[in-house]
Amino acid sequence: MSAALRLGIAGLGTVGAGVVHILRQHAALLEARTGRSVVLTAVSARDRSKDRGVSLSGYAWEDDPVVLARRDDIDVFVELIGGSDGPALDSVKAALQSGKDVVTANKAMLAHHGRALAEMAETAGRVIRFEAAVAGGIPVIKALTEGLAANEITRVMGVMNGTCNYILTRMQSAGLTYDQVFQEAADLGYLEADPNLDVGGIDAGHKLALLAAIAFGTAPDFDGMEIEGIQRIAIDDIHQAADMGYRIKLLGVAQRTGRGLEQRMQPCLVPADSPLGQLEGGTNMVVIEGDAVQQLVLRGPGAGQGPTASAVMGDVCDIARGLRIATFGQPAATLASLPAARSSLPAPYYLRMKLVDKPGALAKIAAILGQAGVSIDRMRQYGHSEATAPVLFVTHKTSRAALDEALAAMRQTDVVAGEPVALRIEEV
Amino acid sequence: MSAALRLGIAGLGTVGAGVVHILRQHAALLEARTGRSVVLTAVSARDRSKDRGVSLSGYAWEDDPVVLARRDDIDVFVELIGGSDGPALDSVKAALQSGKDVVTANKAMLAHHGRALAEMAETAGRVIRFEAAVAGGIPVIKALTEGLAANEITRVMGVMNGTCNYILTRMQSAGLTYDQVFQEAADLGYLEADPNLDVGGIDAGHKLALLAAIAFGTAPDFDGMEIEGIQRIAIDDIHQAADMGYRIKLLGVAQRTGRGLEQRMQPCLVPADSPLGQLEGGTNMVVIEGDAVQQLVLRGPGAGQGPTASAVMGDVCDIARGLRIATFGQPAATLASLPAARSSLPAPYYLRMKLVDKPGALAKIAAILGQAGVSIDRMRQYGHSEATAPVLFVTHKTSRAALDEALAAMRQTDVVAGEPVALRIEEV
Structure with missing residues (x-):
């Protein structure tokens, strides 16, 4: 039996509380599967007094996530703060510089600073894992980086923002306008504080940038992506697309073309009887096409406490088991910088x-x-x-x-x- | 750069030739991703003169796979012979005893001898990997063992024999009887030499036994499974199930119940509008339910040269990258032996x-x-x-x-x- 793996968690929102819950509930299961105990040592969040539905007794508290990241008694820094910069980025850097492995759900941070952080991790001999950053509970980072490692990836696609898919499918099923369903989604608490992150395609775009990096061996290039949100989709489009045998989805597509890397996050029509066309509500789907595997379709919950915590803890289990891999599947120095190819591929x-x-x-x-x-x-x-x-x-x-x-x-x-x-x- | 990883491949049928093809075509890609070159040293098959569509020049030839497994110049023994016993089992044992890692697509061998082989691998400090044994190109072993490692798995289900799903969906779409479509499938070369392995549910049952072992931390228990084939499904059942909103699938289901481990491989009705119900033709689907992740659905090609070779090579890449894990996700000695619970769970x-x-x-x-x-x-x-x-x-x-x-x-x-x-x- 190896020594215990000690975690520090920064950010105790829905996902952070879900991770604590799994650690408390499944201690024996985690030990049986990883061969060592996985324990929580210390936590950090903004509000110490808030009730999060899980007990935090027995864990040290740090007000500053950077201080948490540097503690000598943690091996893995779990970053669940969010945001591309600020405390999330500062604390992840501090963790790597102090020799900790990092597990994060932060798509924005990696989409903007992925290469620099990957380089920093390699210099420190540490890993950054981010399964929870893309498509919630679906282990798509692992499937793409490891399971399909022998494929030349030809295209990766995904419906990766559950709120947008909820809005589009609800417009169709209830015959409501975009504005009506947007208001419903807001009332249900489905929207980010800045709703443009969801309906503007930014959140899903961050995820696509990470998938594209792994698929094509490039540094994440969020700025090279074409992004269009769903705000202008009319109920007439929903109905008339359906009449022609299609569904409208906020679909991310990444392909390597003769001109470079084409990344698009935009409303698209897909055949109604395809797996993507059949996807209803807040569920996510990622489609990966490779020269050997042909087409793989992964479907699951893209958000929520349990699914996202499952992904975070999957990464923690890999680290506990000694399964270590470069951030984007190959050394950061070998990641290409491809020109951004804008809608160069013809389509109907x-x-x-x-x-x-x-x-x-x-x-x-x-x-x-x-x-x-x-x-x-x-x-x-x-x-x-x-x-x-x-x-x-x-x-x-x-x-x-x-x-x-x-x-x-x-x-x-x-x-x-x-x-x-x-x-x-x-x-x- | 680490030393090259040297493979020996036993069995050069469709899948073996596909693996050779990937090794020759993607040498640079494999080296970029794994950090070392992955090379083929020696091969073994029954007929040396057969044209397999790939060049075998430059590789040593062994008539006897056991001799191949013991060669000093291979690190990984890739077993693609098939069959639960005989040369496949003999050569895998020889490989482990000679200190080689093993990658295999052999579901029958692992369903029957999984625990003993896992113990032998651990004693030798070697790994056995078998992504290609279950659901072809779908990286489901990895998803279940690693990606969902922090979940208590509550149910695992799968349509994992493409021939059966082809027969059932073709009966429905063409209005043909079982016997008519069976003959079509035979003419198209879709059936195993012993068709009962397909239509009798044996092949899919082997796969379910492996998924159940990982999901529930048990030794594979093929003998404890209830198995019923599709031979008695009438066209009337297909039509009348559809009339009630269902589809008939040869569905494998494994669940842990109060009475033990329930494993069933049998024709079942599933809702026509569910992902399983919508699955047409020879494609495979695995559904995994866990307490945190809720429901994950994986869909992809369950057979064929490219997809199966993709899975074999995914395992090889893991070994090249130093990603090493116990055969069924935890030490063989800790695998439980649960009583077989036969249809103990109520259902409509x-x-x-x-x-x-x-x-x-x-x-x-x-x-x-x-x-x-x-x-x-x-x-x-x-x-x-x-x-x-x-x-x-x-x-x-x-x-x-x-x-x-x-x-x-x-x-x-x-x-x-x-x-x-x-x-x-x-x-x-």
Whole structure:
């Protein structure tokens, strides 16, 4: 039996309390599986008096997470504070510099400072593990870094913000507008303090940057990502996409192309009968495609106390068992810096617009698409009582540049009312 | 840079050739990710002259896999021979005794000899890895053993024989009988040399025994499993289950109950709109439920050259990276031997029978169910032109014992034509 593994936890919100709960409830199980006892030594949080539903007696308390990170009586610093900089980053650096391993759920910090922290960990001979930072309880970091290590990864995709998927699927099932469901989600406490982190795609974008880094052997490059939120998705788009056999998802996609690394986090259409299309509510899904494995689909809870604590503790168990691996699966110095390739891969698109109801309107639009080299796969015009007619196109595969050229030309005509909606259709 | 990791591969069928292909194609990728070169030293197979689609020049050849396993110039013995005993078992033992790590895809060998081999590996200070033995390319062994190590696992389920799932979904989509689709599958080369390994549930049962061992900390206990194949599933069952909102799957389920370890591999009904219900064709799916993670669903190719070789090589990469873990996730000596609990957990059941078309027939059956304490949730009688009427029941949760009592009583009446069909409905 090896010596006990001693943890210090900084941040005692929902997830931190969940980790304490597992440590107290499953001490025997953890020891049986890892071959050593896993104990909590000290904790840090902002408010010492708050009731967190778990007993904190017997653990030392530090007001300052940096002081906690430097304590001699911890082996692993568990960072659950959050935020890309500030106390989270300061304390993680302090932990590595003091020779502690780090387990974190902090996607923002790693998306922005991943390479520097990985280098710092390697210099210190320590590891940084972050299973909980991506897709909650789904062990996708492990699957990608270890299980699929012999694959050239060709594409990684994910629905990784449960709040956005809740909003989109609830709009469809209840026939409510975006604003109505956004308010529901706010009332239910589903939204971050800054809701733009959720509905603007930032949170999911941080996660995609981490998956892309592992998949393609690059440093995380959040700034190179195209990000578009779900705020402009209309109930008409939800219904009309469904009518064409699709669902709208806030989908992250990362691919290596001839031009570099393409990372997109944006509302996309996916086939309604695909695993991604069938994903309802707050559940997350990650799809990994590799040259040998073909396609792997992982589905599970993307947030919540138990699932996220499960991921944090999975990392702790790896450290307890002596399973040590470089932060992004290979030495930080070997991580590439690829140029950001913006929507370079052609795709079919969904186009919705309102046409002024006069002769020749549709012919004008069709001519503009043809001139831009965008060919039409399917088209529907719906019955209407207003002065404008809703018209849908599904294009064949086209470049985003050709599509943007067509959209610009449409805006110059007198037959399109309002702004056309263009959404990529991701083939899955 | 560490020394090269040297492999010896025994068995050069589809999977073995796939492993050689990855080693040749991805040498640079493997070295970048594992920090050392991974090289093939020697191979063994029955027929040296066969064209396997990959070059074997530069590798030493051994006719006898046991001799290969003992060579001084290999570090890892990759066993892809198959079969629970014979050359596979002999060579794996020889490899461990000669101080080699073992990577194997052999579910039968581990289901029958798992504990003894795990003990032998520990004595030798070596590891046995078997990701490829369960659900092909899906890294489920890793997810369960490592990613979910902090969970008390409450249930593990899987559709893990692609041939059976192909047959069942093809029966439904094409409206063909079992015998017709079985012949199609045989013509397509989907069946094992002994088809009972597939359609009899044996192959999938071996896989379930390995998952159950890890999930519940027990030695693999294939003999304690209830196994029923899909041979008796009629097209009527497929259609009528669909009519009630279900799909029929050859589903493996393992749970720890008050009476011991319950392991079942049998045709079950699952809701048509659940991930398991939506699984079509030869794809595999494993569902893991734990107290913290709630429910995790993994979906991917369960067989084939690339996916299975991906899993084999994932294990090889772990060994190259120094990631070493006990065979079933904890020391072999600590694996429990639980009593086999046979269908001790109550469940709803689907019952289909043909009733002789005379007054009081349905009343008799309903009375028998009531006397046995089996209560009816839903019932349908279909229109009919024959002398017997097809009747379906979906029961409320009941014990298998009560159901068997009712079935025995029905057989004593003069109103049931032929043998009633009883299938468990697994709640997922």
